[in-house]
Amino acid sequence: MSSSAAPSGTGSSRIRSWWGWGYADAHPGDAECTALGSLLPGTHPRPLPLPRVADLRIDRPGVAPPPALDHLISTDPDVRAAHAMGRAYRDIARALRGRPGRIPDLVAHPLRDTDVTDLLDWAGGQGVAVVPFGGGTSVVGGVEYRGDTHRAVLSLDLTAMDRxxxxxxxxxxxxxxxxxxxxxxxxxxxxxxxxxxxxxxxxxxxxxxxxxxxxxxxxxxxxxxxxxxxxxxxxxxxxxxxxxxxxxxxxxxxxxxxxxxxxxxxxxxxxxxxxxxxxxRPRFKASASVAFTDFHRALEAVRAVAQSDLAPANCRLLDPGEALLSGAAQDGSSVLVLGFESATAPVGDRLADALELARAHGGRGGAGDAASAGDGGPADAAVSAWRSAFLRMPYLRDGLARMGAVVETFETAATWDRVPDLVDAVRTEVGAAALKATGNPATVNCRLTHVYPDGAAPYFTVAVAGRPGDEVAVWDEIKAAACEVLRRYRATITHHHAVGRDHRPGYDAQRPEPFALALRAAKDALDPRRVLNPGVLVD
CATH class of the missing domain: 3.30.465.10 (Uridine Diphospho-n-acetylenolpyruvylglucosamine Reductase; domain 3)
Structure with missing residues (x-):
């Protein structure tokens, strides 16, 4: 049976972190973690040590594949540990405490469709659960096995099929x-x-x-x-x-x-x-930011842009906390980040029209930004700060997790008539739930990630010092409060993070029962031995 080191997964020689987001060498060092922790009262005085695969209990595989499939399969402990879970906060916190959950017995890297067919045939005959694994970035428990009804678990990593x-x-x-x-x-x-x-x-x-x-x-x-x-x-x-x-x-x-x-x-x-x-590929780009003193007026501005025919590529609204965290604003303003692009024609006029709509709803700034950003020119400072923070944020989350903080996101979508009250309710009730669970004040920030003529997708970030050693339970309490708010406002359990295992209760409530019946029947027809990603979407 073959074994190999965990791949970076991106064609890069850099090593992917087995337990956290992205590259191992991009994670905050101990000093930066300590500085991050000082921003949240109640966190640890020093960061938790980096987890090591060598410290995990990794049992011998519970099953051996036939010789014909052996060349596709790895049993290397590093590879198996890296495929045990996704990259949600729950996963990071469990790994830091040495409790990553069920580690797959085998990791397969098929090279062609027929390999996938052969692996599924073998697994079905042996009662082996098969968990498809792409890049492993699931934040909803979508790539881990929870249960004990299968004799072994095979993680099916398709990254060798990459052409x-x-x-x-x-x-x-x-x-x-x-x-x-x-x-x-x-x-x-x-x-x-x-x-x-x-x-x-x-x-x-x-x-x-x-x-x-x-x-x-x-x-x-x-x-x-x-x-x-x-x-x-x-x-x-x-x-x-x-x-x-x-x-x-x-x-x-x-x-x-x-x-x-x-x-x-x-x-x-x-x-x-x-x-x-x-x-x-786009040749023309233009971007700018607009500041608002009133978040609800900013929501009205975004709705006006979404209901126009301007179709910006970027229309992200950051509330004051999100703007401060990203460096887009330091004065308590909400910030709307606008961007346009095209492969065929300049987009400066479209940006100018969007800025005019934003200013009509109380926005300030943006004047001259269309010209200074230019088609293909540099974006303004707030836009650049937001982009940098956007890519860095998952690494900072993991650094805060090492300090005992509970830092996670969840997102949803609702029609415009419900969005303002939904955002207010989430801030109030999720903040109260976090305080009740930990005794510490929480930060609850919001941004809009995607907007439509009939609604928007609010994306929330929660940060609070957790109970030492009990951080996962704290997040589960906070997430339960969030899900209840979403249910009450009939907002979707997820706009783009998928269902996985974490969102199953919300998805079950959201879908009509006849459709659930059809999904169960499809599962019976397509996967009669119930080996494919057990517990996802259907029981």
């Missing part, structure tokens, strides 16, 4: 293997002058298959906000067989097979490749 197989320049589309991580995907498209241009925060460490299986949201704040919008057709391997949907620009022929497997999170089949719609 752009075919490019159709005429139709501007490409057939891409599902294991391609964001940077590798874009690197292969660049010589053709094309781009998928789907940039979630996890872009560097997540795969196309992961985006499809979780219906991921990208960087576009309006219009093409989700990976769904880019799909032409998909190939899916299930225990009952494999199939490829027709590659079409659109179709009215009954329920869509692609729509069924989008968001299926590996519960019904393994997405192995997809035809994706591409676009020309």
């Amino acid at each position: 752009v197989l075919e490019v159709d320049a005429v139709s501007r589309s490409a057939r891409i293997q599902a294991g391609a991580l964001g940077p590798a995907l874009e690197r292969q498209l660049r010589p053709h002058g094309l781009t998928l241009r789907h940039f979630p925060q996890s872009f560097e460490f997540s795969t196309l298959g992961g985006w499809l299986a979780t219906r991921a949201g990208g960087h576009y704040a309006t219009e093409r906000t989700r990976i769904d919008d880019f799909v032409q057709g998909m190939t899916v391997v299930t225990p009952a067989g494999s199939g490829t949907s027709w590659r079409l620009p659109a179709s009215g022929a009954g329920p869509s097979p692609d729509r069924f497997f989008l968001g299926s999170e590996g519960a019904f089949g393994v997405i192995t490749e997809a035809w994706m719609r591409l676009q020309e």
Whole structure:
């Protein structure tokens, strides 16, 4: 049985952290962790030590694969530990305490569709649970096994299937293997002058298959906000067989097979490749920021922009706490970050129109920003600060976790008539729940990540000093309070973080019972031995 060191997963020689976000060498050092902890009263005086795989109890695999599959499988402890969980706060806190949960017995790296088929056939016959694993960036318990009904667990890592197989320049589309991580995907498209241009925060460490299986949201704040919008057709391997949907620009022929497997999170089949719609790389860009003294007036400004035909690529609203944290504003202002891009025409006029709408609703600043940002020119200071903080934030979260802080995010979406009251209720009730759980004051920040003519996606960050050694339970209490607010306002349990295992109660409440019945029947038909990602979407 082969073994190997845990790969970086991005085509880089840098080493991925087995327990935390991103690269191991990008995590805050002890001194920076201590400085971060000083910002939250009640945290530890010094950071928890970095966890080591050598300190974990990793049992021998409970099953051995047949010789024909041996070359695809690793039993190396480092590789197995790195595939035990995702990268939610719950995962980080458990790893820091040496309690990562059920570590998979085997990690498979298939090279082609037939390998996936063979692995599923073998696992089904042996009662081995198969957990599909893309880049491992799940923040909802989507890539870990919880339970004891299977004799062993196989983590199915598709990152060896990472090629752009075919490019159709005429139709501007490409057939891409599902294991391609964001940077590798874009690197292969660049010589053709094309781009998928789907940039979630996890872009560097997540795969196309992961985006499809979780219906991921990208960087576009309006219009093409989700990976769904880019799909032409998909190939899916299930225990009952494999199939490829027709590659079409659109179709009215009954329920869509692609729509069924989008968001299926590996519960019904393994997405192995997809035809994706591409676009020309943008040549014209312009961005600017606008400040508001009143967050609710800022919400009105964002709604006006979303209901116009301007379609900004970026329309992120930061509340005062989020603006302060990112360095976008230091004076208690809320900040609206606007950005436009195009492959064919200058966008300065569209930015100017959006700024005019924002100022009509109480925004200040932005005057002259369209010209100074220029098409392809530098963005203003607030925009640059926000972008840098956006990419750095998961690392800082892990640094605060080492100080005993509970720092996590959750997101949702609701129609505009409910968004203002929803945001206020989350701030008040989640803050109260955090204080009750810990005895410490909490910070609850909000930003809008995606906006639509009929609603918006608020994204919340919670930070509070936890109970030493009991940080996971604290977060679970806080998350329960948050979910209750979302349920009361009939806001979705998740806009783009997927369901996984953590959001199952909320998803069960949100979906109609006849649809749940259909999903259970589909599970029976496609995965009769119940080995694919047990506990996700259906029991």
